[in-house]
Amino acid sequence: MPDQEPLETHRNPPASPDAQVPPPSPGSGPGPRREIVPLSFADPLRWLARGWRDMGSAMGIALFYGFCFWGMALSLSTVFLHLPVYTMSLVSGCLLVGPFLAMGLYDVSRQREQGRTTDLANSLTCWDRHIGSMGLLVLVLLLLELLWGRASLVVFAVFFTTGMPSTAGVLQAVFNPENWAFVAVYAAVGGVFAGLVFATSVVSIPMILDRDTDAISASITSLQVFFGNLPVMLFWGALITVLVVLAFIPWGLGLLVIGPWLGHASWHAYRGSVRWLD
Incomplete structure (x- = not known):
């Protein structure tokens, strides 16, 4: 990480005794400034490489979180087989829970970055010192999740006026060339909400931590x-x-490795894109 530049200090002449000093506004005190770092297309590959090293240094912790991600994938598969119309709602729920579950992986990467011994117990409770900020962010992402789920139901209702399709009906709709309009609208709606969730959470959770x-x-x-x-x-x-899709082949077992890997890499995405000037 590049050396941090010292902040410039500006000294004002002392005010006269008769001068009125306005009351300090909230948040106006001195504090660290953050800087958005310009990124190149090579940076995501560096984040993946560093995340892989972090995972290898604490493989036991990584496997624990990997099994958690795998459990989420099994739940997603079960819902798709029995209640396919709610699949997108559960996907949005996984996108909501996943980053918070990955917060423990962020903490492991941070411990390693600071030269401390990695510890599973600490990673499981790292959120409790930031409960206020995390709770508010949960509400924001939960609102996006609910809107996403509602929009998905509306798309199904518009294109399937005779009732919600079964699992076979969904598969037939997706692979039937005559239903290209449904697939395009469904993908567009999902893409918009997935982009909003991703943009809101890509560095916010590791930054809070x-x-x-x-x-x-x-x-x-x-x-x-x-x-x-x-x-x-x-x-x-x-x-x-792409990595998440590959992780689902076969039976989602790839999430045992790819899930923790992306969690560690996401920490480095934050560290590589936000620079603090203390």
């Missing part, structure tokens, strides 16, 4: 990182999507 930042500031920073480096962040999102 690292700096105990409030949820609003963390979300704004995450959006700035996403839109300020849009091509690279879309590439990063595409890499995540």
Whole structure:
């Protein structure tokens, strides 16, 4: 990580005794400044490489979280087989729970970065010191999840006026060339909400863990990182999507490795895209 630049200090002449000093505004005191780092297309590959090293250094912890991700995948498969119309709602729920579950992996990477011994117990409770900020961020992402689920149901209702399809009906609709309009609209709606969830959470959760930042500031920073480096962040999102899809073959067992790997890599995505000037 590049050396941090010292902040410039500005000294004002002392005010006269008769001068009125305005009351300090909230948050106006001195504090660390953050800087959005310009990214290149090589950076996501570096994040993956560093995440792989972190995972290898604490493989036992990684496997624990990997089994958690695998359990989520099995739940997703069960819902698709029995209640396919709610699959997208559960996918959004997994996208909501996944980053918070990965917070323990962020903590392991942070411990390793600071030269400390990695510990599973600490990673499982790292969120309790940031419960206020995390709770507010949960509400924001939960709102996006509910809107996503509702929009998915509306799309199904518009294209399947005779009733919600079964699992076989969904598969037939997806692979039937005559239903290209349904597939296109469904993918577009899902893509918009997936992009919003990704843009809001791409660095916000590791930032809260690292700096105990409030949820609003963390979300704004995450959006700035996403839109300020849009091509690279879309590439990063595409890499995540491809790896997750590959992890589901066969039976989702790939999540045992790919899930923790992406968790560690996401910590380095935050560290590589946000620089703090203390």
